Every structure is written in C-alpha cells, then in structure tokens.
Amino acid sequence: MSILVIAEHDNAQLNPATLNAVAAAALLGSDIHVLVAGSGARAVAEAAAAVAGVQKVILADGASLADGLAENVAAQVISVAPAYTHILFPATSAGKNVAPRVAAKLDVAQVSDILSVESADTFTRPIYAGNAIATVQSADSIKVITVRTTAFDPAASQGGSAAIEEQAAVADSGRSSFVGRELAKSDRPDLASASAVVSGGRGLGSAENFKLLDGLADKLGAALGASRAAVDAGYAPNDWQVGQTGKIVAPQLYVAVGISGAIQHLAGMKDSKVIVAINKDPEAPIFSVADYGLVADLFQVLPELEKAL
Amino acid sequence: MKVLVPVKRVVDYNVKVRVKSDHTGVDIANVKMSMNPFDEIAVEEATRLKESGAVTEVVAVSCGTAQSQETLRTALAIGADRAALVQTDVELQPLAVAKLLKALVDKEQPQLVILGKQAIDDDANQTGQMLAALLEWPQATFASKVELAADSVTVTREVDGGLETIKLSLPAVITTDLRLNEPRYVTLPNIMKAKKKTLDTYTPEDLGVDVKPRLTVLKVTEPAARSAGVMVPDVATLVEKLKNEAKVI
Numbered sequence: 001m002s003i004l005v006i007a008e009h010d011n012a013q014l015n016p017a018t019l020n021a022v023a024a025a026a027l028l029g030s031d032i033h034v035l036v037a038g039s040g041a042r043a044v045a046e047a048a049a050a051v052a053g054v055q056k057v058i059l060a061d062g063a064s065l066a067d068g069l070a071e072n073v074a075a076q077v078i079s080v081a082p083a084y085t086h087i088l089f090p091a092t093s094a095g096k097n098v099a100p101r102v103a104a105k106l107d108v109a110q111v112s113d114i115l116s117v118e119s120a121d122t123f124t125r126p127i128y129a130g131n132a133i134a135t136v137q138s139a140d141s142i143k144v145i146t147v148r149t150t151a152f153d154p155a156a157s158q159g160g161s162a163a164i165e166e167q168a169a170v171a172d173s174g175r176s177s178f179v180g181r182e183l184a185k186s187d188r189p190d191l192a193s194a195s196a197v198v199s200g201g202r203g204l205g206s207a208e209n210f211k212l213l214d215g216l217a218d219k220l221g222a223a224l225g226a227s228r229a230a231v232d233a234g235y236a237p238n239d240w241q242v243g244q245t246g247k248i249v250a251p252q253l254y255v256a257v258g259i260s261g262a263i264q265h266l267a268g269m270k271d272s273k274v275i276v277a278i279n280k281d282p283e284a285p286i287f288s289v290a291d292y293g294l295v296a297d298l299f300q301v302l303p304e305l306e307k308a309l
Numbered sequence: 310m311k312v313l314v315p316v317k318r319v320v321d322y323n324v325k326v327r328v329k330s331d332h333t334g335v336d337i338a339n340v341k342m343s344m345n346p347f348d349e350i351a352v353e354e355a356t357r358l359k360e361s362g363a364v365t366e367v368v369a370v371s372c373g374t375a376q377s378q379e380t381l382r383t384a385l386a387i388g389a390d391r392a393a394l395v396q397t398d399v400e401l402q403p404l405a406v407a408k409l410l411k412a413l414v415d416k417e418q419p420q421l422v423i424l425g426k427q428a429i430d431d432d433a434n435q436t437g438q439m440l441a442a443l444l445e446w447p448q449a450t451f452a453s454k455v456e457l458a459a460d461s462v463t464v465t466r467e468v469d470g471g472l473e474t475i476k477l478s479l480p481a482v483i484t485t486d487l488r489l490n491e492p493r494y495v496t497l498p499n500i501m502k503a504k505k506k507t508l509d510t511y512t513p514e515d516l517g518v519d520v521k522p523r524l525t526v527l528k529v530t531e532p533a534a535r536s537a538g539v540m541v542p543d544v545a546t547l548v549e550k551l552k553n554e555a556k557v558i
Contacts, residue, residue, distance in 0.1 A: 093468040100438035109523035175447035183471035253557040291538040304544040
C-alpha cells in the first residue's frame, strides 16, 4: 500500500498542516511519499524529507506550479496517482480546492475532512456542521481524502531522511492565471494551529472594540478568531472566521467573547480542550459547550481579565 | 451568455438535526427544508450578472427527489429564467451530481456555472471542483468577488490567510463563498411569476449517467458530548480555575 501526501506550502516553507496529513497517512501504512508541487520549492522538499515517517519526496518544480492553480496542481498529482492506493491532502483551502478535481479525473469518490482512520478503506467524517459523525467506506481503487488537521497530532518535523526525487512540472493549462494575493499580516500565531484562541462576536459592537481582544490575546499568546456575525459586520477580516464554513480549530484554550454560539460556529471550535464563554445572555447556546461560563458584560470583564493574567 | 446555477435542497440551516436511534442516518422526516445557503448566493450572483447586462439567461438546475422542485421554484423567484430537475430517489453523492451536471452542461452549453462552495448537509465541498474537472474547465472556488468580461472572468477567492485573485478563460466554473453577496428576499409577486416559468424534468437514465453511490455509509453517530461545564461568578474565579483546575494558563 503506497500513500501519497500532497504538501501544502508557499514555495518557501512547509505548512504544518502537511504534518497532520502525514500523521493520518501513517495510520494507513508505512510507504509514505510526499509530493511538493511548486516553483523554487527545493527548501520545502528538504523540509518534507526530514519529516518522520516519510519515505520519499517527489519534487515537481516549475513555473506552472508557482501559484498553486488547481488545474495545474491537479494535473501534476494525476501524473503520479496510479502508483498509489491513497492520496491525502490537508483539508485547507488549497487542499479542498485541488482534491476533488483529482478525484473526479480518477473517477473516484472523495472522502472529505476525515476525523479518523478506521481501516484502509473506512473513515469517519463530520456531516451537518459536525452534529453527526458518519463512518464511510470507499470501494474505489484509489482513495482521495482530505484530512481535518485538528483531528490528527502532527508527525515530527525531524527524524526522517527521505530521498528527494525530481519530476518535470506539468505544462500550464492555459485556462487560468494568477493575478494577485492579499494576505493579512499578523504577528500572532496562525489561527488553525494556535494553542490558544480568543474569538469575538457581534457582542463586541464595532471594529474598534474588537481591538479590546488584543490585550487578552497577547497575554495568552493566542490567535484571534471571530464569528461569522463579526466578520460580516466588518469587525474582523474574513480569514479569522471560525466555523463550519471558516476555519476549524481545536486549541488547548478557546475563549469566546460576545459570541452566542450558533451551530455553524460551534462546528468550528467544539473540539477545543477547554472552552471559556463570556456573554451577558445567560441563555446563549455557547454556554452549553463551555467548560467555564461567565455571564457578564464583556466591556467590564475584558480589562479585569487582562489585569488578572 | 448563459449561466447554469445548480441548487440543492437541504435541511434548513437553523435546524439542529438528530441522529436516528438505529444509526442509519439523521432524522430528516418532518424537518424544515430550504435551499442550501451557498446556492442562494450563487443564484443571486447569476441574477445580478443578468441585471448588469453581462448575462442573458440564468438556468437553475437541481438533482434529487421530486420535492427539489420547490427549491427550483425559489431559484426562479429570485431571478432564474427557467429550471431543470434531474429526478431520482437514489441518494446522490458529489461525483454522481457532478456527472449529472456535466450532462446538463453538454445540453445547455452555458459559459459559466456558478455553484455554492459546499452543501450544509454533507459538508463535502467537492461538486464544483469535480464538475470543472469532468468538463476540463478552469475553476475558481470560494469566490468573494466576480468580475465578468467577454471571454474571461476575474475572481477574488477567500483562501487561508487572506484573499487571492485569479483570472479564468471562459467557459469556467465558480463556487461561491459567504461574502460574495447578500441574497435578496423573494417577493410574493415573484413567487407567483415563478410558478409560470418552465421547469423541465429528466431522469439520470435520460442523461445516461450512472448515479450509484460510491461511498457506503456504515453508520451515523452522535458526536461525543462535552461534559457539563460550570458557571463562574467572577473573573478572579475564572482565572483561578483556568490556572489550577484546567491548567491551560
């Protein structure tokens, strides 16, 4: 059984989400290969080769792969796919973009966002915003899978010594081109992998008030998150959104401030180890999942909390 | 230019579903059903493109049981010109839907297909990408802005860490993210008018597509419940508990 993991990267660094996907791959077998498709991505391939458990790294380096366009990356994956029984992508925005394209080309079903590996062909995955867990079995010869990164502890980034094999990059499809990218700059830890997350909701009332969370996040070394209501109201950028359609997080500590706790939000954070909810409405659904709940006005509590830490 | 908009009938997003006691699925008998929220955004975007003059016809399509007609009527009330239903009682998975949609695209020859990024029932996030692959068309997933030109479309996408803009040559497939637009409310006169619009019905056999499910659902269970939490009276108690009981700070 050979397993291919598609590396997530920005051509300079290996995204840690890849390590979670390798960990899921290790539950399937030991013949784990990693595909690094990029441009000038030698350093990424070297980082992938050092990951514990990786047997081989395939580096496809070329201009067509520079910006991760789905058409080209999928074609690159398909060029090596027949040699594998499982193809795993981390369930990031890039993985979700490319994986179904690969599956359809191979005429196989894709298993999205797996939470666990039950056997080589059976996996669990959440449905209905995480309100139910389905155990699904795939009869396809190649299993194309995206891995919910928060459900698997990352593989060690050191200890491996895989060989790097180079492969020619596919030709550009000519159907799509990259125009630009606008990435939010932040000194804070990455939301998806932070050990603590402080999230704000509509209760904050304005973008200025959202800055009240900065102090608390600094004290906790936490990433900032937001509910959809806060994002839609323009209080926070959309890549902070935690929930069914935003990021899925599972930190050690999740602090929900002024968030009511709609099921779509809970779907993105209810696997956090400890959940703290601060809300002035004692009936807010967020208290049903909170380990510690505090019914209070957040504008009074936040400065107090910051001082107490 | 013609736009095809696939829509799905799903359990309403406000309903908290329950897992059946025999673990065969979730109980959706007698619960409120609606159009998948991302699909509403897709219909709205297609309608706005039509209103701007860039698009001449919007065709809404759905695959599923006869009740999906209601969902198509909603799309017609928002602004779609006509509709098509691929009717089947078989449980449809994304690959099967993508194949049915490909058959409809071959029939209708649209320049653009706009889908929702995911359905809130199976949370798969696959159909748009699969359709693009089967058609060998370019794709722009998770769109938050769409600018249509004569032979290309420029799309801003929501990606981890920010936004990314790509340009696709037409024909192309787009999937919508939440912030692409705010769908309009349907008005009563438009609901009445929608009843008169054409709705064609096909079967998978008509289209020559095998829709047999590829994944077998062995069981559906409740997620592990969290143990009941405690309410704390003040900040001092909260900090004390986080330090000494939960040991997370």
